Amino acid sequence: MRAGSPRMLREINDRAAIEVLLREGPLTRAELELAIGLSKPATAQLLTRLELDNLVTKAGVRGGGRGPRAQLWAANGGLAFVAAVDLTPHVADFVVADVAGVVLAEYRTPLPVHAGADVVGTFGEALQKVAEEAGIEREDLAHVVIGAQGAFDPRTGLLSSAPHIPGWLGFDVPQKLSDELGVDVLIENDVNLVAVEEMTVGMAQDVDDFVMVWLSEGVGGAVVIGRRLLRGATGGGGEIDWMRVPDPATVDTGDVWPAAGARFGNLVDSPAICRLAAAHGIQADTAWDAVAKTGPDHPFRHDLAKRVAGGVANLVAVADPQLVLLCGDTSRAGGEEFAALVQEKLHELVLPRTPVGCASVQGNAVRAGALQSALATTREDVFGVVTPTLLGSRRPEGDSTRPRPTSPNR
Structure with missing residues (x-):
């Protein structure tokens, strides 16, 4: 032509x-x-x-x-339907929408995630239920995206860094779910999906390069370069939990770190932050509770900001992003005041004057990002509309016998 x-x-x-x-x-x-x-x-x-x-x-x-x-x-939203799921150890949060993005049904339910559980069967039953509530059959779903707390290797289909959902480990997750449920399934790191949502409707809409740091029960991260998620060779891009960093806290928390430094995840997960708070005389059950109990000038907040900045400094030194966004329960509890304090401590460690802010997306950002990813993939199939920044990491060509969906309109 x-x-x-x-x-x-x-x-x-x-x-x-x-x-x-x-x-x-x-x-x-x-x-x-x-x-x-x-x-x-x-x-x-x-x-x-x-x-x-x-x-x-x-x-x-x-x-x-x-x-x-x-x-x-x-x-025409009725040409195809998608589902998105936020999978956690406690509850799975489902949504079904048509290809135009109109939400048709939502469903929350606890699912077994322990070793030996029939995770595929119970997941399929929940997916069938929410599909029926949307007025369709499960097999009518063109694409399903699952957000999970772990690293997904697109070469093997395996999840790693996910001891909290042991039943989902040790098998090719998307292949098995796709084969047994009769729908096309992708699994993606939860913080990557939050980054997708921030690129779509949040603080990173006009940003090319940024990093996200998730602070909640555990720790996670996402790196976006040139409006594309950096997944890494094995799906471990952004898995900042294992970075080695020194502990800059000014109080004795009773922890003993190796000479190489503490794992970043062991410094800023919820139990570690609670111990830091206790060393400052603050009793709290969760990290976000400890942050909420203190003001912006409290020494505990300064120590916590130093810890966070120590990990963020590694990302900034390598990626030199335009923006750092904090997300998760702990970050939300501190708000923009805590982000500003992290920025202050960060600028003491690195040359770039990278701004630090809070993620702006409200509600379940993991599920929302999963929905954006599912819609992007399906819209490409149905309408030929390509949104590269939101496409899921389909398995490299030749690594899977699973057929790619074909739209009747193409």
Whole structure:
């Protein structure tokens, strides 16, 4: 096909229109015309063409004003359906949406994760239940993305660094789930998915390079370079738990660290922060409780900020990001005041004046990021709309016999 041919131009304009409708929701012809820069006749022809191809549908009318009500157009969400799951040791949080992003059903339930549990069977039952609540069958799901606290190796399908969900270890997770449940499944690190959500609707929308540090019961991280998640050769990109860093605390917490330094995860997970708080005379059951009990100038806060900054400094020294975002329960408890304190301590350790802030996405950011990833993959299959920053890490070609979904519209 010659560059600039009428057919190619139509395809470019069609994709541009669908991208706008997916991003903005239902629009009138005039609004779409303005968004994609086409003339009124060209936009009308485009909508007619897309409607005939079943890619867009009429979505009611917009009232208001003295003139006639304007027809609204939307991407056809009924062409495909996706599911997203936040899998934790305590509860699994499911959501099903159509390919336009309209949420159809949500479901929360505890799932067994202990060694020897039928994790595939119980997961499949929960997925079937939420699919039925959405008015579809489980097999109607084009793509399912699971967020889990661990590292996923796309070469082998194995989860690692996940002792809290032992039942999910030791087997090719996406392959087994896909084969036994009859749907295409991807599993992804939970903090990576939070980063995806921050890139989509949060503080990192206009940032090319940033890192995230998750502080909650445990510790996690994500690194984004050039708007792409850095996953690493074995899926361990951003697994900052194992970094060796010195303990800069000014009080004796009773911990004895090796000469090589403490594991970062052993310094800033919830039990470690509670011990640090106790050494400062603060009794708390969780790290976020300890942070909430103290003001921004409390010595405990300064010691904790030093610990966090010590780990962040390693990331900044290597990646030199534009932004560092703190997320998780502990970070939320401290808010922007704690982020500013971490920034102050960080700038004492590194040359770049990298800003430190708090992640802005509210609610279950892991599930929301999983949904964004599932939608991106499915939209590529259905509409040909590519969103590289949000695509999941599909297994390298040749490493899997699992067929890639094919849209009937392509």
